[in-house]
Amino acid sequence: MGRDEKAWLNTALEPLPETFRISLHRSDRRWTIEQVKSIGAVEIPWMPSETAFMMPFARGKAPEGLPQRLMALLHETGRITRQEAASMLPVRLLTASQETLALDMCAAPGSKTTQLGERLHPRGVVVANEPVSGRLNMLVSNKSRLGLANIVVTQHDGRHFGRLPPPGFDAVIADVPCTGTATTRKNRDVWWDWTPKESRKMFKMQVDITARGASLLVPGGHLVYSTCSLDPVENEAVVAEILRRCPYLELVPLELDGITLHPGLTSWPILDESGTPVAPQEADELPFFAPAHLGPDERMALGIGEIGQEQGIAAQLPLCLRLWHDDNDTGGFFVAQFRHRMDSQDEQVAKAYRSRRASRRDDDWVPTVKAPPKPTANSVVEAEKDVVAHVEAMYGVDLTPFSLWQRGKRLNLAPPMVYERLFKPAAPTNKGDIWGGESFHPVRVV
Structure with a gap:
């Protein structure tokens, strides 16, 4: 495939260098960058500035002592993510x-x-x-x-x-x-x-x-x-x-x-x-x-x-x-x-939503709106208002910028887009009918 076989093999069997990404959403990102640079991290040149680094040692082979402990702690606490370049x-x-x-x-x-x-x-x-x-x-x-x-x-x-x-x-x-x-x-x-x-x-x-x-x-x-x-x-x-x-x-x-x-x-x-x-x-x-x-x-x-x-x-x-x-x-x-x-001649929706069966119906045909299955104990559902109010009062926070979700006793925050594009609207079936909104069905969210 146009490669020099010997030159390629000399690299293809060598251990990979340790590489990782910096977590962009954390407030202590600058501190993390300073820490990894102190143990030899070098920026990956084709990634955005100070978002990904390469270490001067092989993957999984950080020297014992500070480098080994620091790499493990930064990864475990979500400040970096180990990932091949x-x-x-x-x-x-x-x-x-x-x-x-x-x-x-x-x-x-x-x-x-x-x-x-x-x-x-x-x-x-x-x-x-x-x-x-x-x-x-x-x-x-x-x-x-x-x-x-x-x-x-x-x-x-x-x-x-x-x-x-x-x-x-x-x-x-x-x-x-x-x-x-x-x-x-x-x-x-x-x-x-x-x-x-x-x-x-x-x-x-x-x-x-x-x-x-x-x-x-x-x-x-x-x-x-x-x-x-x-x-x-x-x-x-x-x-x-x-x-x-x-x-x-x-x-x-x-x-x-x-x-x-x-x-x-x-x-x-x-x-x-x-x-x-x-x-x-x-x-x-x-x-x-x-x-x-x-x-x-x-x-x-x-x-x-x-x-x-x-x-x-x-x-x-x-x-x-x-x-x-x-x-x-x-x-x-x-x-x-x-x-x-x-x-411009097509509807501005994905191909999966253009039902052939629906297009073969009579002009006065109206799709059936089907009720989604009832939630179970393992379903992800919209958080109850009294639960949200209780959390806001307990922690003194305003949760209105988020959509909130429950699965059992667990409460999760998410951007409004989750509600607006994934949960609230109705979803078409493959027969041209419609699953009523206010549900993730037919997709299984965990």
Whole structure:
């Protein structure tokens, strides 16, 4: 893939340096910066000023004494968040503002979620989704450790994430499950278990998660797709398939000073289980192979797909970005950003809200308003007024700038956007009917 093999291997197996983010929303941020600089922290040049740092020691190998104790205490008290530099890229590159409602589709353990939460604080909101219960606990712990009120945690299979009220999400991050072949600097054993068929097995899930995120994206909104894999089948091939399935999306150029990044590939080999390239016309015999794994040029040569569409995809793929281990002393990474094109002829809502069934009804048809299920002891509900008044009186605080939520005996603060865009409005069903408002249903909030 255009790399010097020896030079790349010399870096790809070296331990990663310790890197972390400074918590932006804390009042003692300046003190934290002074403390980490005193033990050798150096700014990461492509992150905003004094928001992320690299230490002069390997990941998890702080020298005994003050550096080791200080790093542990700063992390545990929410003043810093340990995070690989490469994994900071999706949020760094995402187009968003402090008025953004964002969805992180595969959020655990929470480093990108909290990075985005800090960026959108205090008005914007992140819906952080994680389907796996064990990983969900890590996500909730990281949110609590930082005390971020603008993160709403949900538990769904990202491929089938429910319809929240329209118009949809302003921004989506799809940092999808992958083979992790770019993580050799922290996981040297990753390649012992990897063969080319593993990437082909991941492809469909990666496409389905990303396509669902795209369907929930408002016109004009942005979706970032990313992996920590080197394999084009998990990267450019997924991006190409999303452009085929979602013709309302386009890739947008990404630029970032202070870091060396490389354009996406337009052609790549398909490998057999020994790692040997296979001719495209013979790839059908490979385990889990699908024609969508091929690059646009190879597809056109085999007469697959519509020529104009494939040519357009080939022209866009260089807008993806690849990060290689040996250019910036990081792990490897892949990232691309889509935009939902604005179309003045369409309703200004996400594709998921445009019900085909509803459009086939008679002109005088009126959707049925369905009552959401009754809350249970584990449901997140709007806080009772007398509870809020009691807390205000006890602590002498004014809670009117917030929306407040209860789950059992726990009371949570959140920005008003949670109530205004996620809870209060009605949400359409897939049959064109409507779930009545004043509920998070059909999304499971935890």
